[in-house]
Amino acid sequence: MLENFSFRTIVEYLPLFGQGLITTVWLSxxxxxxxxxVGIVLCxxxxxxxxxxxxxxxxxxxxxxxxxxxxxxxxxxFGLPRLGxxxxxxxxxxxxxxxxxxxxxxxxxxxxxxxxxRGQVEASVAxxxxxxxxxxxxVLPQAFKVTIPPLLGQxxxxxxxxxxxxxxxxxxxxRAGQLLASDxxxxxEGFLTIAAFYLLLYYGLKGLAGVSSRWLGTxxxxx
Amino acid sequence: MIWQQLQSLxxxxxxxxxxxxxxxxxxxxxxxxxxxxxxxxxxLRTGGNQLISGVIDAWVDLIRGTPFLVQIFLIFFILPxxxxxxxxxxxxxxxxxxxxxxxxxxxxxxxIRSVPTGQVEAALASGLSRxxxxxxxVLPQAMRIVLPxxxxxxxLLIKDSSVVSAIGLTDLTRVGWLVVQxxxxxxxxxxxxxVGYFIVCYPLIMLARRLERRxxxxxGEVQL
Numbered sequence: 001m002l003e004n005f006s007f008r009t010i011v012e013y014l015p016l017f018g019q020g021l022i023t024t025v026w027l028s029x030x031x032x033x034x035x036x037x038v039g040i041v042l043c044x045x046x047x048x049x050x051x052x053x054x055x056x057x058x059x060x061x062x063x064x065x066x067x068x069x070x071x072x073x074x075x076x077x078f079g080l081p082r083l084g085x086x087x088x089x090x091x092x093x094x095x096x097x098x099x100x101x102x103x104x105x106x107x108x109x110x111x112x113x114x115x116x117x118r119g120q121v122e123a124s125v126a127x128x129x130x131x132x133x134x135x136x137x138x139v140l141p142q143a144f145k146v147t148i149p150p151l152l153g154q155x156x157x158x159x160x161x162x163x164x165x166x167x168x169x170x171x172x173x174x175r176a177g178q179l180l181a182s183d184x185x186x187x188x189e190g191f192l193t194i195a196a197f198y199l200l201l202y203y204g205l206k207g208l209a210g211v212s213s214r215w216l217g218t219x220x221x222x223x
Numbered sequence: 224m225i226w227q228q229l230q231s232l233x234x235x236x237x238x239x240x241x242x243x244x245x246x247x248x249x250x251x252x253x254x255x256x257x258x259x260x261x262x263x264x265x266x267l268r269t270g271g272n273q274l275i276s277g278v279i280d281a282w283v284d285l286i287r288g289t290p291f292l293v294q295i296f297l298i299f300f301i302l303p304x305x306x307x308x309x310x311x312x313x314x315x316x317x318x319x320x321x322x323x324x325x326x327x328x329x330x331x332x333x334x335i336r337s338v339p340t341g342q343v344e345a346a347l348a349s350g351l352s353r354x355x356x357x358x359x360x361v362l363p364q365a366m367r368i369v370l371p372x373x374x375x376x377x378x379l380l381i382k383d384s385s386v387v388s389a390i391g392l393t394d395l396t397r398v399g400w401l402v403v404q405x406x407x408x409x410x411x412x413x414x415x416x417x418v419g420y421f422i423v424c425y426p427l428i429m430l431a432r433r434l435e436r437r438x439x440x441x442x443g444e445v446q447l
Contacts, residue, residue, distance in 0.1 A: 066378070066424040067417040068385035071396050075417065078409020163290030167389055174293060187300035195289045195297065202288030 010189050013180050020176030021197050027090065027172060028159045031097035035158065038102025043109040057106070064103035070164055072096055077168050093165035101158050108154060112147035113139060145216045152209040159201050173197055228406050232415075235402045242398030243419050249312075249394060250381045250423075253319035257380070258373075260320065261327025266357060268328060269335045279328065286325040291386050294318050299390045315387035323380050330372045334365035367438045374431040378424050385420075395419050 010017075045057035064072070073096040080087060087095075116139050124134040166174035173194050180190035268276045286294065299314040309317070338361050346356040388397035399416035403409050 062425065062428070063417070063421065066428055067420045068382035068396065070385040070388070071399065071413055071416050071420060074396070074399060074403070075409065075413035078403050079413060080409075082408060082410055160290040163292045164386065166292070174290065177293070177296070181296075181300065187296065188304060191293055191296045191300065195293050198290060198293065199285070199288045202284075206288075 006186065006189055009180070009184055009186055010193050013176070013190075013193075016176045016179065017173070017193060017197065020171065020173035020194070023171060024159065024162055024173040025201070027094055027165070027170075028097070028155075028162050031094050031101065031162070032155055032158055034094065034098030035101035035105050035154075038098055039105030039109055042102060042106035043113070046106060046110060047113065061103045061106055064100055069096070069100050069161055070167070072100055073164055073168060089165070089168045089170045093162070093168060093170045097158060097162060097165075100161070101154060104154055104157075105151065108147055108150045109143070111150075112143035115146050116142050148216060149209055149213045152205060152212065156202060156205045156209075159205065160198065163198075228408050228411070231406045232402070232411070235398070235406075238393075238402070239395070239398050239415070239419070242393055242395040243423075245392060246381070246384055246394040246396075246420075247423065249315055249319065249384045249387060249392070250377075253316050253323055253384075254377055254380055256316070256320040257323025258327055260324035262331050264324060264328035265331025265335065268332045283325045283328060286322060291318070291322060291383050292389060294322065295386060295390055311387075311390045311392045314390060315384070315392055319380060319384055319387070322383060323376065326376050326379070327373065330369055330376065331365070334367075334369035335361055337368045338364045371431050371435040371438055374427055374434060378427045378431065381424055381427075382420065 042057045042061060045053040046061070048054050073093070076096050076099075077089070077092050080092060120138055120142070121134065124138045129137070162172060163174040165172055166178060169175065177190035177194035180193075181187040264279055268279045270276070295314065295318045298318050299309060299311065302309055302314070342360055342364065343356065346360040351359065384394060385396040388394050388400065391397070393401070395416055399412050403412045406412060
């Protein structure tokens, strides 16, 4: 039973948890930006008509989606030094999260762009718009609305996935819980506390997703 | 040097097969249990009882809101404090089943809600019992919406089973981790690990895509 549950130890370790939380937040944010870049590039490649860009992009997306993030993380962690890149764990972690989430984001953006009715594109072609104008003025503004809610969903997944970085000893939130669990032999205190912190992040992002879908008026459009 | 490594890798073949077997067994058991539990919870959640659906909602949110790694640690390290001694395998099964059940519950609930109320009313008017209504009218129609994301969820489950290696189960990922200590070629070792997962997951991804096209359900709850 948990009759020895020690709130005092949790308070004592609070600075460590706080640091872990901050690390988790900024490394997730950074990875999300990286993932957006990877996703946009992949999606642009995937939407090309020629096979030269489309096939590699599709292969990459499938490979990422059919293998676990942990295996990808170890692939980079143990593989990069062999190629001569000796990077800090934190950088490897951010890289892995960006490359992984990027594949999912590419599909989200693609679904958003493909959700634009063909008539819209045809109308803009008929109005004599160039490709860039068509994308910038007609397709992307509408696709933007559709992609924001699933992108926030992906952000939630990314924050949770970042817990795996503790396994390559990046000192983020989960690592803080592990430290308390092993230093003081108090797994309950350590892991319940970090679970609470993750829930805080989850409800924050979920609230943001709710606000954004009401703001964009896409709540009804999804059904 | 590469020859030595290849020889050494060939020597780890039985270990790799055992790891792959462990991944498949873990995923399969929790897939079956999670599906049963998930359907049960999904039906209960749409059953109209506010209290029950409130409790299920709260539990699903707790599970969706925390990393799977943290859930495994909680189950593996904290249940023993309540006098429930677990080995790593059982802890892994419990964690994976619980995760699968929560996500499948959401998928099933969404499927059931998508069945037009007229159908339920017609079933009521024909004097079907609650169970008959569910089994013969609602579920068959809900399956159209449920099936594609359900298969997608299975892919996620197989991938999530890799996290169980953190509590020392020798699954495919753990085997890679063990082998890389002896054969210092992380690229090759984890490429092969990836191939192992790909062989299991990719057919399911293809199946999910085909179902999605066939069922005409363009909006999946789950992204693979």
